[in-house]
Amino acid sequence: xxxxxxxxxxxxxxxxxxxxxxxxxxxFLFPFLIIIGFGIIFKGDYRAQFKVGxxxxxxxxxxxxxxxxxxxxxxxxxxxxxxxxxSKALGLDKLKHHKIDLLIQAHTDPVRYWVTDATPxxxxxxxxxxxxxxxxxAGAQRFTKADIKGLQIRYVxxxxxxxxxxxxxxxxxxxxxxxxxxxxxxxxxxxxxxxxLTAFEYLTAQLFSRIFLLMFTLIVVWVGSDLILDFRVYGxxxxxxxxYLAGCTCMTALGLVIACRGTxxxxxxxxLNLICWPMMFLSEVWFSIxxxxxxxxxxxxxxxxxxxxxxxxxxxxxxxxLVAVMPEVGILCAMTLAFLLIGAAFFSWNK
Amino acid sequence: xxxxxxxLIEVIDIRKQYKKLCxxxxxxxxxxxxxxxxxxxxxxxxxxxxxxxVEDIIPPTSGKILYKGGSRGPRFRQEVGIMFQQTALFSYxxxxxxxxxxxxxxxxxxxxxxxxxxxxxxxxxTQLNDKISGGxxxxxxxxxxxxxxxxxxxxxxxxxxxxxxxxxxxxxxxxAVKAKGxxxxxxxxxxxxxxxxxxxxAIMDQxxxxxxxxxxxxIQTHCRRxxxxxxxxxxxxxMADIAGFIRQRGDRVEIRTENVNAVVGQLLxxxxxxxxxxxxxxxxxxxFLKLTGRSLRE
Numbered sequence: 029x030x031x032x033x034x035x036x037x038x039x040x041x042x043x044x045x046x047x048x049x050x051x052x053x054x055x056f057l058f059p060f061l062i063i064i065g066f067g068i069i070f071k072g073d074y075r076a077q078f079k080v081g082x083x084x085x086x087x088x089x090x091x092x093x094x095x096x097x098x099x100x101x102x103x104x105x106x107x108x109x110x111x112x113x114x115s116k117a118l119g120l121d122k123l124k125h126h127k128i129d130l131l132i133q134a135h136t137d138p139v140r141y142w143v144t145d146a147t148p149x150x151x152x153x154x155x156x157x158x159x160x161x162x163x164x165x166a167g168a169q170r171f172t173k174a175d176i177k178g179l180q181i182r183y184v185x186x187x188x189x190x191x192x193x194x195x196x197x198x199x200x201x202x203x204x205x206x207x208x209x210x211x212x213x214x215x216x217x218x219x220x221x222x223x224x225l226t227a228f229e230y231l232t233a234q235l236f237s238r239i240f241l242l243m244f245t246l247i248v249v250w251v252g253s254d255l256i257l258d259f260r261v262y263g264x265x266x267x268x269x270x271x272y273l274a275g276c277t278c279m280t281a282l283g284l285v286i287a288c289r290g291t292x293x294x295x296x297x298x299x300l301n302l303i304c305w306p307m308m309f310l311s312e313v314w315f316s317i318x319x320x321x322x323x324x325x326x327x328x329x330x331x332x333x334x335x336x337x338x339x340x341x342x343x344x345x346x347x348x349x350l351v352a353v354m355p356e357v358g359i360l361c362a363m364t365l366a367f368l369l370i371g372a373a374f375f376s377w378n379k
Numbered sequence: 380x381x382x383x384x385x386x387l388i389e390v391i392d393i394r395k396q397y398k399k400l401c402x403x404x405x406x407x408x409x410x411x412x413x414x415x416x417x418x419x420x421x422x423x424x425x426x427x428x429x430x431x432x433v434e435d436i437i438p439p440t441s442g443k444i445l446y447k448g449g450s451r452g453p454r455f456r457q458e459v460g461i462m463f464q465q466t467a468l469f470s471y472x473x474x475x476x477x478x479x480x481x482x483x484x485x486x487x488x489x490x491x492x493x494x495x496x497x498x499x500x501x502x503x504x505t506q507l508n509d510k511i512s513g514g515x516x517x518x519x520x521x522x523x524x525x526x527x528x529x530x531x532x533x534x535x536x537x538x539x540x541x542x543x544x545x546x547x548x549x550x551x552x553x554x555a556v557k558a559k560g561x562x563x564x565x566x567x568x569x570x571x572x573x574x575x576x577x578x579x580x581a582i583m584d585q586x587x588x589x590x591x592x593x594x595x596x597x598i599q600t601h602c603r604r605x606x607x608x609x610x611x612x613x614x615x616x617x618m619a620d621i622a623g624f625i626r627q628r629g630d631r632v633e634i635r636t637e638n639v640n641a642v643v644g645q646l647l648x649x650x651x652x653x654x655x656x657x658x659x660x661x662x663x664x665x666x667f668l669k670l671t672g673r674s675l676r677e
Contacts, residue, residue, distance in 0.1 A: 032483055033483065033484050035483075036480050036483035036484060037480075039480075040469060040472065040480050043471065043472065043476070044469060044470070044471045044472070047471035047472075048470075048471055211467075214466075214467035215463060215465055215466040215467050216466070216467050216468065216469065218436065218463060218466065219463065219466045219468070219523070220484075221436060222434065222436065222456070222459075222461040222463070223456060223481060223484040223485065223527075224453065224456040224457055224484055224485060224486070225484050377436075378436065378437060
């Protein structure tokens, strides 16, 4: 192996990345937009989970004028947001389309409401409404409320590692998998094969280049997001860096597996989607799969992003150390090795 | 196979089978150092497949390639330059950056200024690869093939798609490279290109070499007769006495003969105006037509 050749390809790939202004800009802008968007949506420590419609609410009238007759504990509950409608027909239409969870007719005694059985949120809001209509002390002696002490994780703090991981996944898989397939198709790889450059040197340069670019992007997005949203990291930043490094190496190596043979960009795109979308939903980028069937949780374990995000959240949200994330880092390293071996064994320069 | 001492490259009974298609069917040939060897044939004859097997880009189904009498090995890539028929380059790099990058892949790269001067790339050096014209791109690809001071250069259809001026520019560069004593293997379906550049030619059709030799020798061997034609309206009395094969073709009468001077002399003596006489000497196209019954461009 000649370092000079590896370095030449490494520099070339980096140069291409920085000069492709559109892709370069999007790689930074995309995670920023998501994080800022969620930061705005979920600002504060509490977020409304349910929507309740009330009618009739005359145009320009404050919705609070329709709360008469409803218990204050219900109307002031922060998990519920209220939406006013001029007529019953408008409210029922929104209820049928699941835009709201429950519809109440104002100024009725007993309180008259409509709810659909098709969604669990409707049943929950109905229960809340009924509970607040009952006397306050009913059954109060049967439970004691305890407050959560210590760590209070905002949703955006939980989401942040997921968005960074997702951006890393897309950039690693498309930046290597799709690009190398395109180079094979248009003959750039064949041109490189006509030189003393070996497949090992080429793949290593691609791997290092993508890791460098991903970690560079990660740091820029991190610093930018932190300035805007003031993230809370309870663990060590160095440990978090190590976890993300292991994660991006693993996903870049997975990109090399996709890149090793294909000649059709359309086919590569399909394969990349097939890999990316399950990871998006099962690796807990947006929401936890706690409570999902065991088989689904087992399937989620085959994705590198799952292990990356588990480890990142342990450090960032729970303040755990490197020892606590060793299982995830170990799995990521093992997956990296397997992907590299497969990629190198099946790599072809030609169509 | 031709008998020649110290062949730079030897192709021994190469065969390439793609399922039911036999792209190269038992080809053997040897190329002497310092020559410009042309592989001539129509599209689909198997030229590119054969050349890519020799370049060690694709493997043969069977057969053997010897370089300087031995296996190709790692030195082959250091000593051989290749210009492929169709190649894209890095989109976001300039011409000079591309040359510099590829130069770093070799142990002993050519001086880039000298190379860009030879290939007339100086004026486009700072332009992105995607922004240069077709002719400039072909010259860049040729420069990449010359980057490692190669002993052996493969040029696969180097002038395909170029306008006549750009094609002549390309030929001038190839001649300059040839003048330095480099060995060139050139594939083409332009007979004029082969005739002007090559010392030695193999004509390939349907995966086989059907003729081999110097351009003029091939023509002399296979097509000795030239064609002299005159318009029907100018045919003199006693034309039938002229030695040669006479036939009517359209509104002209053709005389096919091995002795053009004698035929022209006879026509002159019969008072034929030489301004209406057309003399066409045989070309490689005629050789190919005679050997295969098909045109090179079919």
